[in-house]
Every structure is written in structure tokens, then in C-alpha cells.
Amino acid sequence: MSDLSASEPVLDALGEALHLLRMTGSTYVRSDMTAPWAIPLGPLPGHVSFHLVVDGRCVIDVAGHGHLVLETGDLALVPRGVAHRLASDANITVGATDVHVGRHRVTERYVVQAGGGGGDLTTLVCGAVQFDHPLGRQLIDALPPLVRIEARHDPEAGWRLAAARQVAVEVRQARPGGAFVITRLADLLVIHGIRAWLARDPASGDGWLGALRDPQIGRALTLLHRDPTREWTVASLASEVSMSRSSFAARFARMVGEAPMRYLARWRMELAASRLRDGTEVVGDVARQVGYRSEAAFSRAHKRIVGHPPGAVRLDAPVRRPPTQ
Numbered sequence: 001m002s003d004l005s006a007s008e009p010v011l012d013a014l015g016e017a018l019h020l021l022r023m024t025g026s027t028y029v030r031s032d033m034t035a036p037w038a039i040p041l042g043p044l045p046g047h048v049s050f051h052l053v054v055d056g057r058c059v060i061d062v063a064g065h066g067h068l069v070l071e072t073g074d075l076a077l078v079p080r081g082v083a084h085r086l087a088s089d090a091n092i093t094v095g096a097t098d099v100h101v102g103r104h105r106v107t108e109r110y111v112v113q114a115g116g117g118g119g120d121l122t123t124l125v126c127g128a129v130q131f132d133h134p135l136g137r138q139l140i141d142a143l144p145p146l147v148r149i150e151a152r153h154d155p156e157a158g159w160r161l162a163a164a165r166q167v168a169v170e171v172r173q174a175r176p177g178g179a180f181v182i183t184r185l186a187d188l189l190v191i192h193g194i195r196a197w198l199a200r201d202p203a204s205g206d207g208w209l210g211a212l213r214d215p216q217i218g219r220a221l222t223l224l225h226r227d228p229t230r231e232w233t234v235a236s237l238a239s240e241v242s243m244s245r246s247s248f249a250a251r252f253a254r255m256v257g258e259a260p261m262r263y264l265a266r267w268r269m270e271l272a273a274s275r276l277r278d279g280t281e282v283v284g285d286v287a288r289q290v291g292y293r294s295e296a297a298f299s300r301a302h303k304r305i306v307g308h309p310p311g312a313v314r315l316d317a318p319v320r321r322p323p324t325q
Contacts, residue, residue, distance in 0.1 A: 013218035014198070014209070016225070017139045018191055026183055028127040028167065029111045033058075035119035038087035039101065047128045048140055049078040050190050051086060052164045056122030061085045062146045073151025073161050075193045079143040088122065110182070125164040127186050134270035135225055139194070142209050149196045156192065163189055211255035216241040220252065220260070228268050229291035234260050269305050272298070276310055283310050 031039070041049065051060060053070045060076050061067040062084040070076055078084050101115035131137050151157035163185045170178040170185075198204045211217045220237050237260055238248035252260045268290040275286045287298030287310075302310045 013222040014212040016222055017135050017212060018195060026127055026129045026186060027109050027111070028125070028182055028186065029113060030167075031112075031122075031124045031126065032114040033088065033101075033122050033124070034116035035088035035122070036092045037101070037116035037122075038085060038092045040085050041083060043083045044081040044128050046137075047081045047130055048190060049081070049084070049126065049128045050186070050193065051076045051078075051124055051126045052160065052189060054123040054125055054161060054164050056120060058122050058124065059087050059090045060146070060148075061087065061090065065145050068146065068148050070148065071151065073154075073157040075149040075160060075189065077143070077147040077149075077190065077193050077197075078145070079140045079147065080145055082145060084146075086124070086126075088116070088120070110178075125167050129186060129190060132274075134267070134274055138208070138270070142207065143194065143197070144203065147193065147197045149193045153200065154196055156196075160189060160192060208256055211252075214251075214255060216243055216248070217252055217255050220248070221256070221263075224260075224264050224267055228264065228271060229289070231291075232261070232264055265301060265305055268292075269302060272302065272310065273306075286310070 033039070051070065052075045053072050055072055057069065057071050059067045059069050060078075062078060062082060067090045068076065101113055103111055103113040105111050131140060151160075154160070167182050167185050167189075170182045198209070204210070205213065212221060219241050223237065223240055224232065234249050235245045237252075238245045241248065243251070249260065252263075256263055258266075272286050272290045275281050275289065276283070281289075283299070284295040287295045290298070292298035292301065299309055302308075
């Protein structure tokens with residue numbers, strides 16, 4: 001269930017998804033690197049990595065997607081936890097420089113590192129975060145494998161740099177309350193980056209993200225997100241958004257990539273998975289919380305939609321959108 005009441009007016013479905021981007025399991029690194037240097041970053045399933053250039057420049061390389069140059073103030077997001085690399089130059093190899101990088105763990109979550117070949121200095125603030133709400137994770141899954149927000153195209157780049165520098169100060173000095181400050185600033189940096197990409201990239205108007213922006217389909221999606229236990233039908237959803245049943249069903253399927261009731265069933269499984277992974281609730285209680293009248297009905301639906309019974313849910317078995325036919 002969302003933190004927002006189903007009785008509240010639905011004004012901004014995309015904004016509501018951003019509202020639920022609450023981050024957990026965060027780690028942060030401040031890096032002072034002198035050229036030449038290269039840092040490999042392995043896969044982190046379920047995480048979003050962010051890299052903000054505080055001073056200098058570097059390149060980011062995501063396998064299969066080429067490399068991008070990052071200048072001072074630029075922010076890069078790697079939303080899907082895939083392996084990637086940061087380097088002073090696209091031609092630098094990791095093996096030639098990684099021995100020069102020294103790391104100091106300030107706390108369990110904060111690391112300061114420095115090294116390289118003694119050339120031009122680049123300072124970065126980086127992090128890896130997870131999201132604890134299914135709607136936030138669904139928004140992240142809809143992003144491309146690599147997102148770059150360029151400072152020269154962003155009037156709010158100055159604020160972003162100021163926030164990053166404050167993160168660097170908090171990491172370096174480890175003052176009381178620093179963990180809270182860093183977490184909140186990192187939340188804002190990532191959300192700001194996603195919002196800037198949504199505002200500028202034409203690709204953000206496609207698929208589920210585009211559907212969230214549609215006045216009628218976005219409202220329908222928000223109703224499903226807010227009140228998944230209601231006995232929705234295609235007709236009742238269509239009535240809520242002032243459309244005919246047939247027009248609504250066709251438009252929803254075209255924009256979202258699946259039929260409304262299929263989307264609702266999968267959304268219920270997303271919510272159920274979060275509760276089951278938490279490990280504090282029994283299957284029967286979870287079944288009722290996501291709209292099923294009995295544990296047996298929920299178990300049948302879970303096996304049909306997810307491919308295995310609810311008891312087999314694991315942290316490494318998220319519910320995924322099936323391919324659009």
C-alpha cells in the first residue's frame with residue numbers, strides 16, 4: 001500500500017512515484033583521483049549508482065552502452081546495478097592504475113579514496129542506493145541503463161554541486177548527525193537527476209513513464225497503486241477516468257504494455273514480495289493485505305504470475321514485468 005490515501009486527489013502520478021523514492025542500504029564514496037586513473041565497479045543487483053563530478057572531469061563506461069564524458073557539475077546515474085567503470089580517459093585500462101588507489105573507511109557506509117598517476121585532479125562524490133517501495137523500484141526499472149545530467153543544460157547545477165560538496169564535508173568530518181544529512185542529500189541528488197532526465201529526454205515519454213504522465217491513464221495507475229485491495233474491474237477504472245470501457249482498455253494496454261487487470265495482479269505481487277522479503281508477516285496476512293480473500297487464492301495467483309509459490313520469494317527473485325507481446 002502507498003503512504004498516500006486513495007481518497008486524496010490524483011494530481012501528479014509521476015510526482016507520486018518520485019515521492020516514494022525512499023532510499024535504503026546506501027553507501028557513499030568521496031574520491032580524489034589524479035590522472036591517469038581507472039576504477040572498476042562491479043554489478044550491484046537492486047542498486048542505483050550515482051556519480052557526481054565535484055571538480056575536474058572523467059569518463060563513465062557502461063558495458064554495451066559506450067562511454068560518456070562527465071564534466072564539473074555533471075551527474076551520472078546507473079539505475080540497474082550493472083557493472084561500469086570510471087576513468088580519467090576512455091583509453092585508460094584498469095590494470096595499469098588500480099594499484100595506486102588507496103581507500104580509507106570512515107564508517108561502515110562512508111569511504112574516502114585517493115590515488116592515480118599524479119596528473120590532473122578529479123573529485124567525485126559517488127553512492128549506491130536501494131529503494132524500499134515497489135513503485136520507486138518500478139520507476140528505476142523504467143530508466144535507461146545510463147543517465148547523464150549535464151551541468152551546462154541544468155539551471156540547478158549549482159545547487160547540485162553545493163549538495164555534493166556538503167556530502168563530501170560530512171563524509172570527511174564524520175560529524176554528529178552526518179549519516180542523516182548524507183542520506184537526505186543523496187536522496188535529493190538522485191531524485192533531482194531523475195526529474196531532470198524526465199524533463200529533458202524524449203525517451204521519458206514512452207511506455208510506463210509516458211503512461212504516468214497521461215491525464216487519464218496516469219490517474220488510473222495511481223488509483224491501482226494507492227488501493228490495490230479494491231475489487232477493480234476494467235469498467236470501474238474506465239468510469240473513474242471518464243472513458244468508455246473499450247477505449248480505456250485499448251489505451252491502457254497500448255501505453256503500459258499490458259492489460260489493466262494484468263497490471264493490477266502484477267502490482268499486487270510487487271507489494272506482496274516486499275512484505276514477504278521483510279520476513280515479519282505470514283503468507284495469509286500478506287494475501288489479505290494485497291487484495292486476496294484467501295491464502296490459497298493468493299498462492300495460486302502468485303505461482304501463475306511470478307512462477308513460484310510465495311514461500312519461495314527471495315531477495316534475488318524480484319517480480320519482473322513480462323515481455324510485451
